[in-house]
Amino acid sequence: xxxxKKRRKIIVFTVIVVVLVTLTLLAIFRKREAVITVQTEKVAxxxxxxxxxxxxxxxxxxxxxxxxxxxGEIIELPVKEGQRVQKGDLLAKIKPDVYIANRRSAxxxxxSARAGKLQAEASLRKAELDxxxxxxxFKNKLISDSTQLEFKTALDIARAQVESATHQVDxxxxxxxxxxxxxxxxxxxxxxxxTVSKLNLEVGERVAGNTMMAGTEIMTVAELNDxxxxxxxxxxxxxxxxxxxxxxxxxxxxxxxxxSGVVTEIANSSKTTGSASASSQEATKFEVKVRIQEKxxxxxxxxxxxxxxxxxxxxxxxxxxxxxxxxxxxxxDKKDAKSGRTKSVASAATNxxxxxxxxxxxxxxxxxxGKKPKDTPKPIEVVFVLDxxxxxxxxxxxxxxxxxxxxxxxxxxxxxxxxxxxxxxxNRELEDGKKVRIGKPEKDEDKEKK
Amino acid sequence: MSLAAxxxxxxxxxxxxxxxxxxxxxxxxxxxxxxLIASVVGAASAFLMFSQPAIQxxxxxxxxxxxxxxxxxxxxxxxxxxxxxAIADKFSSPTVLKIFGAFGAVGGSFARIFxxxxxxxxxxxxxxxxxxxxLKAAEVAGLAGMISILGGIVSxxxxxxxxxxxxxxxxxxVVGDFDAKNKSHLxxxxxxxxxxxxxxxxxxxxxxxxGVPFARAAFLMLGYWIAWSLILIFIGLGTLAM
Numbered sequence: 001x002x003x004x005k006k007r008r009k010i011i012v013f014t015v016i017v018v019v020l021v022t023l024t025l026l027a028i029f030r031k032r033e034a035v036i037t038v039q040t041e042k043v044a045x046x047x048x049x050x051x052x053x054x055x056x057x058x059x060x061x062x063x064x065x066x067x068x069x070x071x072g073e074i075i076e077l078p079v080k081e082g083q084r085v086q087k088g089d090l091l092a093k094i095k096p097d098v099y100i101a102n103r104r105s106a107x108x109x110x111x112s113a114r115a116g117k118l119q120a121e122a123s124l125r126k127a128e129l130d131x132x133x134x135x136x137x138f139k140n141k142l143i144s145d146s147t148q149l150e151f152k153t154a155l156d157i158a159r160a161q162v163e164s165a166t167h168q169v170d171x172x173x174x175x176x177x178x179x180x181x182x183x184x185x186x187x188x189x190x191x192x193x194x195t196v197s198k199l200n201l202e203v204g205e206r207v208a209g210n211t212m213m214a215g216t217e218i219m220t221v222a223e224l225n226d227x228x229x230x231x232x233x234x235x236x237x238x239x240x241x242x243x244x245x246x247x248x249x250x251x252x253x254x255x256x257x258x259x260s261g262v263v264t265e266i267a268n269s270s271k272t273t274g275s276a277s278a279s280s281q282e283a284t285k286f287e288v289k290v291r292i293q294e295k296x297x298x299x300x301x302x303x304x305x306x307x308x309x310x311x312x313x314x315x316x317x318x319x320x321x322x323x324x325x326x327x328x329x330x331x332x333d334k335k336d337a338k339s340g341r342t343k344s345v346a347s348a349a350t351n352x353x354x355x356x357x358x359x360x361x362x363x364x365x366x367x368x369x370g371k372k373p374k375d376t377p378k379p380i381e382v383v384f385v386l387d388x389x390x391x392x393x394x395x396x397x398x399x400x401x402x403x404x405x406x407x408x409x410x411x412x413x414x415x416x417x418x419x420x421x422x423x424x425x426x427n428r429e430l431e432d433g434k435k436v437r438i439g440k441p442e443k444d445e446d447k448e449k450k
Numbered sequence: 451m452s453l454a455a456x457x458x459x460x461x462x463x464x465x466x467x468x469x470x471x472x473x474x475x476x477x478x479x480x481x482x483x484x485x486l487i488a489s490v491v492g493a494a495s496a497f498l499m500f501s502q503p504a505i506q507x508x509x510x511x512x513x514x515x516x517x518x519x520x521x522x523x524x525x526x527x528x529x530x531x532x533x534x535x536a537i538a539d540k541f542s543s544p545t546v547l548k549i550f551g552a553f554g555a556v557g558g559s560f561a562r563i564f565x566x567x568x569x570x571x572x573x574x575x576x577x578x579x580x581x582x583x584x585l586k587a588a589e590v591a592g593l594a595g596m597i598s599i600l601g602g603i604v605s606x607x608x609x610x611x612x613x614x615x616x617x618x619x620x621x622x623x624v625v626g627d628f629d630a631k632n633k634s635h636l637x638x639x640x641x642x643x644x645x646x647x648x649x650x651x652x653x654x655x656x657x658x659x660x661g662v663p664f665a666r667a668a669f670l671m672l673g674y675w676i677a678w679s680l681i682l683i684f685i686g687l688g689t690l691a692m
Contacts, residue, residue, distance in 0.1 A: 009462040023607035034503035
């Protein structure tokens with residue numbers, strides 16, 4: 001009995017000790033690390049179209065501001081805002097009384113100048129007759145030289161007077177033409193067929209007119225059948241745009257429809273707004289005009305959002321946008337970890353190079369005397385590729401993107417599985433060699449359970 | 451038998467230990483020392499467990515899952531969930547978890563011994579119609595607690611090795627992705643080798659104290675354990691049954 005109990009004790013304690021020692025040794029020598037839950041997607045070939053999105057307003061392609069060239073009171077305004085007008089239709093009439101009086105005065109001056117010319121011509125004929133008669137007498141030595149000279153001078157004077165009178169007539173005629181033109185400008189006709197989109201003045205109001213620069217703006221006439229979207233594009237995107245690129249337009253007033261457009265004009269200079277101090281803080285914008293191809297009851301000033309197709313690629317390698325993140329280059333990371341000093345970044349051993357500027361240099365830690373201090377290594381675009389139960393950090397070169405995918409130009413092959421979620425894992429937690437497990441996003445797990 | 455002999459013999463010959471306890475004078479060390487050992491082991495386990503990155507990760511994922519379910523059920527808004535998550539992150543840092551774990555282990559160790567002593571005393575009185583001294587029952591529960599201490603150490607080593615929060619020597623090991631909200635998973639987790647061993651040893655102690663056959667005492671203890679585990683699982687405290 002006692003032996004049996006003793007044997008039982010030995011067996012039990014032996015089993016307990018073996019189990020505990022085994023588990024303890026496993027616990028000590030086994031590498032433990034957090035396993036990160038991720039989602040993956042395969043690298044696949046797709047067609048991508050890059051879009052630049054911008055907001056702006058609808059405006060007519062052709063829009064003319066009608067302003068006065070002469071000053072006066074508006075006595076007639078036969079059009080209303082929104083009225084359709086044809087080319088040549090009367091738009092406004094300015095009181096012509098002063099200009100009529102000016103015209104009469106100019107006419108009188110002109111007639112007076114003409115009369116003066118006739119008088120000078122008559123004087124010339126008389127002077128010619130006198131000269132010719134006395135010239136014969138002078139040839140027969142019947143009159144003196146001085147007498148002959150007097151008649152000759154009189155003839156010259158008469159000729160000069162005729163010339164002066166002719167120029168006087170020209171001046172008077174030009175004045176008359178100018179005044180007639182001013183009189184004509186008191187009647188303003190439409191220079192184009194369109195719609196009165198804006199009416200600024202009423203009958204009885206005075207306008208100031210100037211032939212050298214724009215006078216008082218009376219109204220705006222626009223051709224509303226041809227409209228364009230004028231959108232503002234940031235300086236980083238403007239370089240991607242070119243005339244002829246297609247666009248999709250969404251207009252707030254027509255929410256259910258999408259319109260098509262074509263880029264027709266790209267500004268060379270940026271829009272300047274406000275003071276110099278304000279412009280340094282505001283984003284630099286360039287105006288781009290997109291002709292709308294459909295006809296619809298658009299009105300000037302309507303808000304529009306344009307998606308301009310800038311670049312497209314066919315059958316290129318793509319990864320989800322969420323897959324691409326940035327990390328410090330591996331070599332810079334390791335060296336920083338070892339010594340803690342700022343290092344130069346050695347060129348990557350892999351075939352992909354950094355998308356941003358990375359200084360290639362010595363792989364040693366020392367900075368030779370006389371050289372500039374090394375730049376802080378800049379992050380590069382990377383993707384995490386699934387390698388069994390771990391991930392491998394792969395530097396990549398990216399091309400264009402659309403709403404969902406990045407084009408990969410270097411660094412990946414088709415059908416490789418890349419980490420596409422979760423956001424926190426990709427942007428903060430994942431590093432080269434970390435252990436992961438494939439898990440579905442939260443909403444899919446709940447659906448399955450149901 | 452010395453105290454050390456009594457404690458160690460609980461694993462091999464518990465019956466002999468309980469026979470001695472039955473006839474000897476009341477000794478507080480029979481429950482106090484196991485309670486202290488359980489407290490130390492529990493506190494050390496909490497410290498080790500919450501130092502594991504994998505365990506911290508799983509706790510965080512569990513919290514996020516619970517918040518997400520609350521948001522989906524409309525019980526809180528996304529902003530409230532994020533706020534609650536931020537507070538949870540603050541109070542579930544490894545240091546805080548270790549402190550709470552340690553205190554919980556100490557309190558739980560003593561409470562467990564007195565609870566099982568109460569059960570033994572009540573069963574003796576109600577079902578076996580025998581008057582058992584509560585302090586004797588406490589000694590029996592304390593000494594039987596050595597099985598639970600060993601079970602706790604083995605569970606801790608399994609958690610550290612496997613990197614999973616609910617790794618116990620039970621049928622829960624066959625479940626790939628253990629979910630503490632899943633009742634079937636919790637039922638599997640309750641089928642723990644050390645739970646049965648502990649119940650068996652307690653039954654042996656009850657049988658000795660009450661002078662009844664082991665089978666009868668085992669029937670009572672097993673029946674109680676099954677009922678109590680099911681209640682815990684169905685009221686949402688199933689992890690206590692593991």
